[in-house]
Amino acid sequence: MAAQPETIDQVRAVTEQKYKYGFTTDIESDVAPKGLNEDIVRFISAKKNEPEWLLEWRLRAFRVWQTMEEPQWAAVSFPPIDYQDAHYYAAPKQKVGPKSLDEVDPELLATYAKLGIPLREQEILAGVEGSEGKSPSIAVDAVFDSVSVATTFKAKLEEMGIIFCAISEAVQKHPDLVKKYLGSVVPYTDNFYATLNCAVFTDGSFVYIPKGVRCPMELSTYFRINQANTGQFERTLIIADAGSYVSYLEGCTAPQRDENQLHAAVVELVAMDDATIKYSTVQNWYPGNAEGVGGIYNFVTKRGACRGKNSKISWTQVETGSAITWKYPSCILQGDNSVGEFYSVAITNNRQQADTGTKMIHIGKNTRSTIVSKGISAGKAQQTYRGLVKILPKAEGARNHTQCDSLLIGDACGAHTVPYIESRNRSARIEHEATTAKISDDQLFYCRQRGISEEDAVSLIVNGFCKEVLKELPMEFAVEAQKLVGISLEGSVG
Amino acid sequence: MIEIKNLHAKVDGKDILKGVDLTIRPGEVHAIMGPNGAGKSTLSYVLAGREGYEVTDGSVTYYGKDLLALEPEERAAEGVFLAFQYPVEIPGVANTTFLKTAINAMRKHRGEKELDAMQFLKILREKTKALGMSDDMLKRAVNVGFSGGEKKRNETLQMAILEPKFAILDETDSGLDIDALKIVAEGVNALRSPERSMLVITHYQRLLDYIVPDFVHVLAAGRIVKSGGKELALELEKNGYRDFGVDEAA
Numbered sequence: 001m002a003a004q005p006e007t008i009d010q011v012r013a014v015t016e017q018k019y020k021y022g023f024t025t026d027i028e029s030d031v032a033p034k035g036l037n038e039d040i041v042r043f044i045s046a047k048k049n050e051p052e053w054l055l056e057w058r059l060r061a062f063r064v065w066q067t068m069e070e071p072q073w074a075a076v077s078f079p080p081i082d083y084q085d086a087h088y089y090a091a092p093k094q095k096v097g098p099k100s101l102d103e104v105d106p107e108l109l110a111t112y113a114k115l116g117i118p119l120r121e122q123e124i125l126a127g128v129e130g131s132e133g134k135s136p137s138i139a140v141d142a143v144f145d146s147v148s149v150a151t152t153f154k155a156k157l158e159e160m161g162i163i164f165c166a167i168s169e170a171v172q173k174h175p176d177l178v179k180k181y182l183g184s185v186v187p188y189t190d191n192f193y194a195t196l197n198c199a200v201f202t203d204g205s206f207v208y209i210p211k212g213v214r215c216p217m218e219l220s221t222y223f224r225i226n227q228a229n230t231g232q233f234e235r236t237l238i239i240a241d242a243g244s245y246v247s248y249l250e251g252c253t254a255p256q257r258d259e260n261q262l263h264a265a266v267v268e269l270v271a272m273d274d275a276t277i278k279y280s281t282v283q284n285w286y287p288g289n290a291e292g293v294g295g296i297y298n299f300v301t302k303r304g305a306c307r308g309k310n311s312k313i314s315w316t317q318v319e320t321g322s323a324i325t326w327k328y329p330s331c332i333l334q335g336d337n338s339v340g341e342f343y344s345v346a347i348t349n350n351r352q353q354a355d356t357g358t359k360m361i362h363i364g365k366n367t368r369s370t371i372v373s374k375g376i377s378a379g380k381a382q383q384t385y386r387g388l389v390k391i392l393p394k395a396e397g398a399r400n401h402t403q404c405d406s407l408l409i410g411d412a413c414g415a416h417t418v419p420y421i422e423s424r425n426r427s428a429r430i431e432h433e434a435t436t437a438k439i440s441d442d443q444l445f446y447c448r449q450r451g452i453s454e455e456d457a458v459s460l461i462v463n464g465f466c467k468e469v470l471k472e473l474p475m476e477f478a479v480e481a482q483k484l485v486g487i488s489l490e491g492s493v494g
Numbered sequence: 495m496i497e498i499k500n501l502h503a504k505v506d507g508k509d510i511l512k513g514v515d516l517t518i519r520p521g522e523v524h525a526i527m528g529p530n531g532a533g534k535s536t537l538s539y540v541l542a543g544r545e546g547y548e549v550t551d552g553s554v555t556y557y558g559k560d561l562l563a564l565e566p567e568e569r570a571a572e573g574v575f576l577a578f579q580y581p582v583e584i585p586g587v588a589n590t591t592f593l594k595t596a597i598n599a600m601r602k603h604r605g606e607k608e609l610d611a612m613q614f615l616k617i618l619r620e621k622t623k624a625l626g627m628s629d630d631m632l633k634r635a636v637n638v639g640f641s642g643g644e645k646k647r648n649e650t651l652q653m654a655i656l657e658p659k660f661a662i663l664d665e666t667d668s669g670l671d672i673d674a675l676k677i678v679a680e681g682v683n684a685l686r687s688p689e690r691s692m693l694v695i696t697h698y699q700r701l702l703d704y705i706v707p708d709f710v711h712v713l714a715a716g717r718i719v720k721s722g723g724k725e726l727a728l729e730l731e732k733n734g735y736r737d738f739g740v741d742e743a744a
Contacts, residue, residue, distance in 0.1 A: 441545070446582040449542050450592070450652065451570035451600035460595055464586025464635065 032089035038062060041199050044089050048168050048202070051175060061188035061198035068192045074355040075384040075416060076324050078297065081262065088200045088233070153217065161210040164219055167235055170206035177208055181239055185268040185305045185332070193264040193326075194301040197233045201266070204234035209244040209275075218474050220249040236267040240275035242308060247278040249477055263322075265300045273308030273335065278316070280473050282481055285321035290379070292351030295323025302329035303359075306338035306367075314341040315358070316472040318481045320488040323352060328386065330359035333367035333395075340369040343469040345481075347462075347488045348381030348413070357387035357418075362395040362428070371402040374466045377413035378489055384416040389430055391423040398425060404434040407465050409458065409489065437465075459486030495519050496561075496660055496691065501552035503533075503540045510536045512716035513552070518660070521688040525702055526695045527727060528713035529735040534695045535579065537713070538664045541693075542576040543569050556660070570596075571603035573659030577649040577666055584636040589648065592636045593618065593655055600656065621654040625681050643674030650681035661685070662693045667701040679704030699731035714738040 032043055041062050045055040070081075157164050163174060170178050188198040205221045221236065240246050250267075263285065269277050279302075288295025298321075304313035315329040325348075331340030342358035360369035369389065377383045389400045406415035417434050439461055447457035462485055463470065473481055496518040503511040510533045518524050528534050539547045541554065543566035554561040561569060584592065598608040609617070622632065627647060637645050646666055653661055663682065667675055682705050686692070694705055702710070702724065710726040711718045712735070719738050720726065 440582075442582045443584055445542075445544050445566065446578065446584070447592075447596075448566040449570055449576050449578075450596035450656070451567050451603065452595055453567050453599065456595065456599065460587055460592070461584060464584060464591075467586045 030090070031087050034087055035084045036086075036088055036200070040088050044200060044202060047089065048171070050171055053179065054171060057183065057188060058199050061195050062200075064189050065192070065195040065199055068195060070192050071326075074326050074386070075382065075418075076326060076353040076355050078324055078353075081297070083196075086262065089202055157215075157217075160213055160216070162213060162215055163206065163208040165206055167204045167206040167237060168202075170237075174206075174208070177239065178206070178237070181237055181268070181270055182235075183268075185270060185303050186266050186301050191301060193299040194266050197235060197264050197266045197301070201233045201235040204236045204265070205238075206236075207238040207246060207248065209240045209246045211241045212243040213241075214244065215246040218247050218249055220251070222251045232261070232263045232265070234265045236265070237270075238268070238277060238279070239270045240272065240277045240311075242273040242275060244272075245276045247474055248280070249474060250279070250281045251284070251477075261295075262297045262299065265302075267300070267302040267329075269302075269304030269313055271304065271306050271308060271311035271313050271338075274310045275308060276312040276314070277304060278314045278474075279304070279329070280477055281315075281317040281319070282473075282477055282484065283317065283319045283321050283325075284484060286323075287321050287350070287352050288323040290350045292323065295352075296321065297324045297326075298322035299324075299326045302327065303332065304330070304340070305332045306335050306340060306364075308338070309335040309364070310337045311335050312339040312341070314339075314343070314472070316341075316343040316469065317345070317356075318466075318470070318473070318477075318484065319344070319346040319354065319356060320484050322354075325352075325354040325356050327356045328358055330361070331369065332361045332363065333369065333398075334363045335367075336364040337366045337368075338364055339367070342369075342371045342373070342387075343472045344373045345376070345466045345469045345485070346374070346383060347376045347485065348378070348383045349488055350379040350381060352379075352381045353383070354381075355384040355386055357385045359388040360390070360400060362389075362391045362398040362400070362425075364395060366397040367395055368398070369400045371400070371404070372468055373402075373404045374469055375404075375406045375415050376409070376462055376465065376489070377406065377415050378409035380412045382414045382416075384418060386418045386420075388420040388422070390420075391425050391428040391430070393424045395425050396427050398428040400428075400430045402430075402432045404432070405465070406434075406436045407462065408436065408438045455486070455489075458489050462486075462489060495555075495557060497553075497555040498541075499553050499555075501537075501540065501554065502550045503536060504548045504550055505536060505546065509550075510716055511540065514713070514716070514718055516711065516718060518691045518693065520659075520691055521686075522709065523686065523692045523694060523705065523707045525705075525707035525710045525724075525727065526693060526713050526718075527697065527699070527710060527730055529738075530697070532713045533716045534697075534713055535664055538576055538662045538693075538695055541569075541662060542566060542574060567599065568603065570656075571600040573657075575653055575656055575658030575661045577646075577653060577661065577663045579665040579668055581637045581640075581645040581649055583638045583640075585638050587636050589632045589634060589636050590615075590618065593652065596652070597655060617655065621651060624684065625651055625654060626677070627651060642669035643671070643677070646670060646674065646678045647681065650678055650685070654681070654685055657690075659689065660691050660693070662695065663705075664695050665697065666694070667696055667698060675701065676704060699727045702727045712738060 032040055038059060041058050045058055154164060186194050188195055207219055209215055238248060269279060271277050285296035285298055306313055313331050317329065319325055329342060333340050340360050346354050346356050348354045358371055371387060373385050375383045375385055385404050391398045404417050408415055415436060419432055421430055423430060439458060443461055444454060444457050448454060463482055466485060470478055470481055498514055498516040501511050501514040514537060526534055536547060540549060549562055594614050601608055631644060637648060640648060666678060694707060707724055710722055710724055712720040714735065
């Protein structure tokens, strides 16, 4: 089907309207001057009232970063980023350290309400009215630009010894835990963007689940970039002590702006003996318009360490936003019998680019990993699955299964699969399956003949294609993700 | 009532339908027979509104409406159903989900209230049972891994659920052995009603032993060249399409 001029107009209209999170909020903020140097790093650290060791760590990272170059191996292209032309700190102005939600700027709360985040505990409770004794299902930490503004259900979690707070707060209140684990999975020398994050990260979430505790609700962080010309560098650290369990959700949105904004986050997960961490992301940063103007550069380092035996880390991601995505949530399977999982749906439309995948590093005996990647490309988008499965000599009996499926919509997009497999143990079993398919005119006509509109048909077919991954998401996210899949592809056929 | 007048249609720039005239009243079952390349499938696609099938002349009036002005999904909601010769596979989408999406899309179009999961399941169970189908087929992805017979039965089930006013059966017998054919035909016969009209398109007379039509038409070179009762089908079976200037052996 050749694209008719009307179709192109339609696609444009749809894409420009459909990003419903594209509003900005008028909030006075405290912004650091543009540019990046040691003074800015010191400024951020001072703003956060950080201990000396953390400032030193940041400065070491900054010095290393100055000697590093942007990675060039990913199949994405963009004009050079001027790292001196951005603000590295922006915080909504408010009384220092809100004691409760009542002290949070009402504008902020209104913004989160618009995003559909149940920030107020009352609202969440209202949602479960009538079901007495049933515990609420989500606790939320909200990060606005670079600062955590509110965390719900803290008190309830504290009763069980669970720590869920902003990382800046954890630095003050639980310095030993932070010092022990920060940078222990992603070292400050890791890569260009992660190292930059170490130098300038401003906030993020911190979670500690004590031994033997099963976290009774989903923990969730919503990230929001609001301020113009700012980068967002949040840092998340989750520690699941022996025998514990936690499920963590992450959601992201940003206003519609013509310039590109950088998001370089770092997420570190640590699972001890018999512990399980389930980490789910629905990423819906502003993707730019149909011509590729604006949008978020999502350059993120996510890594989990299965340190203990029988531990498990499971990543589930639904990536629909961002102009460019560069992201490889990985697992280091160190403990014997530990399990790593990666379930991914990545959707790119218009001129979006995504180079995403995972790394599974098998170190311990009988370690197992599963990779299921579903890539959907439409418009003029380019998408690459890039994955590494590495079996080290001592990983006796290690197993991996990888399944990589691509779905193309239209004839101007691309899908690429780049698997790297390295095995240094003869007993390892590694399987890789890959398929590429197109949504056919036959399928669309069949659906339309049954009364289903073309756009609903695309959504139905794509949701079917992603089902294996979407079913891994917690209930609260699954419905949202299904809708998002439909919205992201609206106007992609015509 | 469906009135097809002087219908001309092109596919890939080539004239396929060259003036088809046909009137179908409620409750009637019409069979269209004809040699390969006569335009049988083109007629069904034109009526269903498939892209790439360009109407160059003529009209189709469907219960007073200009059918050709409607989008395919609008035609479906108005009660036009096409049982496909080759039902399409949709991986990952459960039959149940597909049917529920379809029926609710149509209800929405007609300004009716959408069915909730319980209401829908009740209808689905009734119809499935009536057709002697297993629940297992409902859970499987649409037509994926279905045998030829299962695919055609699935089309019949969809027809039973969507309750069309006008059903077009495109070569429903193709790819079926005699047992499967009988089962599918029984299903179709159970759906015959005074309000529902059907257009049965087939190459062979065999199907018409089981789905007995009220009228038989011969389509050759893009036009209906002969019409008659069900006995016309038997005549064709005996003499082939030679009388209409077509050499089947060619």
